[in-house]
Amino acid sequence: MTDQRTIDPSTLPKHFDAPAAEQRWDETWQERGLYHYDPSRPREETFVVDTPPPTVSGSLHVGHVFSYTHTDLVVRYQRMTGKNIFYPMGWDDNGLPTERRVQNYYHIRCDPSLPYEEGLTFEAASAKVRKKRPRLVSRPNFVEACQQLTREDEKAFLALWRRLGVSVDWRQEYATIDDHCREIAQRSFLDLHQKGMLYNSDAPTLWDVDFQTAVAQAELEDRELDSTFNDVAFGVEGSDEEFVISTTRPELLPACVGVACHPEDERYAHLVGKRAVTPLFRVPVPIFTSDLVEKDKGTGILMICTFGDQTDVIWWREQKLALRQIIGLKGRLLPVSYGTEGWESLNADAANEAYAALEGLRPVQAREKVLELLGEASAAATGSEVPLRAQKKIKHAVKFFEKGDRPLELVPTRQWFCRLLDRKQDLLNKGDEIKWHPDFMGHRYRVWTENLGLDWCISRQRYFGVSFPVWYALNGEGQPNYDEPLLAGVDTLPVDPTVTPPAGYEESQRGQPNGFMAETDVFDTWFTSSMTPQISSHWQMNGERHKALFPADIRPQSHEIIRTWAFYTIAKAMAHEDVVPWKHVLISGWILDPDRKKMSKSKGNVIVPTELLDKYTSDGVRYWTANARLGVDTAFDEKMLSMGKRLVTKLFNASKFVLAQEGPVKPITNELDRGFCHELLAVVKEATASYEEFEFSPALRATESFFWARFTDSYLELIKARARNEEDPEGRGSAIAALRLGLQVLLRLFAPVLPYITEEVWSWIFAEETGQASIHGAAWPSETDFAAVEAPADPGGFGIAVSALTAINRAKTSAGVGVGRGIVTMVLHARQADHDRLAPVLGDVLAAGRVQAHTLQANEELAEGEFELSDVEIAPKPPKPPKPAKG
């Protein structure tokens, strides 16, 4: 019989040195390849994560820490259950935010007409350089600049993830602009095109005048704006009659192409079929009815302009109205000429004169000008002709690009679309096949899908993105044939059509009659990021790997991108292979500031993650995030972070105590020890069930409350004496064995949340003892750990002991002494049944309470499990032990 291996606490630091441990263990884990995916193991044993690729051009914020830790908690649990983990990391670097940042940082602009310049380098622009005009560079050069800067940004993210202990397999790293991702995205395009799901068309499209690009429905955002209903009088052709419409966009008056009222509106019924005449521009336009008109909004009759809103587009199409586009791609009023075809007017000269004052203005400026003109006309007129009648202030929702600063306009442009509207029901069905956590988040997906109004506009007029693998043949006049685009061959991907000519053409034919031209648009960034599961699985490129990694097990993400990232990923997986891309979606909530407002840079309430880690350590921060349930927003609360740090310290100290107890190796036979193990097993089961549902928070709660209340505060106190009692080797060995089992199991229960402290303690003795070098490679606790421990005779025996000890502590506290003080004598009252239950563990209770003599007394009036003391004689304070001589 050998003694247990122990540690010498005096060789350990007084406090856990978290920063040193974080660095040391992270390096060790990377070196050992602890997080590596093993492609040789079958799919059933594999747990695949579709990690969100963070936008690297954005700064790090506490929300990143929050949601990525949530994923890591789930992953670390799964790893401990023996799963082969596939946990990649991508960087989402293509897209507008990156472009904006690169333009500012290097002070450059992209001019796609320029040729590529070999060996062009970029440096951060000085203040002096910034005063000059930005340097114009070719698209490939601009893309290089973007790649250069994003690589820098990625380093900061990587450092944060490493320190946070996010257990990613860094060999599975990708960037959404790298060749691999570009190839996957272009393959996706070709596959969808081949399946007839793509089309390009020249039609009114939501257009951001600042970014100068089309945007998709999913990127819209409503913003409440102050506006004004302006009452404007319209004439009726061939009559003196007038009617009044209310408009918030008088600047579109020159683009008016129709007037509509509700079919059951008697006020205007006599006008239907006649033509209205617009004020100022004297344009005759048809008056028709539509159910879409609300009788009690404004004056109940309205003007249709090309284009004020999406309803205008509907009417314009249905009624085959004229196209009078006055707002250009740059958001200014275009030059137009009344009296020409499509720009009919009863008085072209007056119309052109009025419009001359508007040309070149922005919509807001033009609005004022039109009102001014209407006012002048009103003043000049006599009698009944009062074009501008009244104004009414209102607030209304206006559509913005979510990243934009000015309202979107509807401008006819040629764009590529992916069909969605004809597949709504299939999309809804696919959504139902996925398990959403929490499940009400699936509702968001459903609502969004049901309300889809537009096909997905996948083309963007930007530069730093994935190119369309598309050219257009030019005819003899140099006009492109958009109906039969020239597509790249799959074996030529990834391809940049602005650099490479299509098959069958020479580069010299670019832009020439009978030659070709490249599609210069790039994909919507979601077109690429909607392929993250396939990017990881090497779809179409490695069939075996794809089979092993697709569909994924989990997709963690936040709720504001359900309509984009989750939606498009589902749409793509369905279109390509008619499957769902993952089994589960895990939605993390947001971090709110202490006032429960969303944190944002503009509010200045953003918390820098690295500062948080410095102050509260990685484990402390992870503890805080682990306390939030999925889908629930969390107010930032420094106290929770302190609690995490406190837990780490307690674990460190309790571990020191447990592993310093010397004694013989013996089986766990003592009734109290068995009772303790029995309760711990229940916690193991609870935590396991919770993690199986991806709910880390209840698991942590159960583990933590057991650790504090049952392990450190109670069990450790109850067995202290026995663990050192040399006259009772069986009891002593049982106590030490149970202590170690308890600690070992608790460490593993804590391991997903607190990877550093648990690994540190594990390394002292357990690593060698179990043959498992890392706790993160150890098995998740289960019944197996307790197989050698017999069930206690009384399952509640441990609880009884704790109650009795609490009664003793209460007596000491009310006597004003510490719990360390002895009791000379006391009478312990309880129901007879409870005395009987207490008997097997009474020795430990009396020792922990330092009770020298006692009498038991039955008292059936007490509640079940309740203990009371009377006739307590507190021991006198022991004399201070002599101070050890110095030196």
Next chain:
RNA sequence: GGGCGCGUAACUCAGUUGGUUAGAGUGCCACCUUCACACGGUGGAAGUCACAGGUUCGAGUCCUGUCGCGCCCACCA
């Protein structure tokens, strides 16, 4: 306008399928140098479970309505 979520102690939050006296941590009060830990321990006070009805032997939990907060969605006249 429609929908989803939330409202429990001063604060942050738990509370399984309805079931004894509603819990935890923080904070607060009192006490304790204690031999793993003062980054500690012991004990205590503190709640009209937003409000109003209803179902039930029994409601924080189920139903209806109201109020408040947050979010999502909706054709901007």
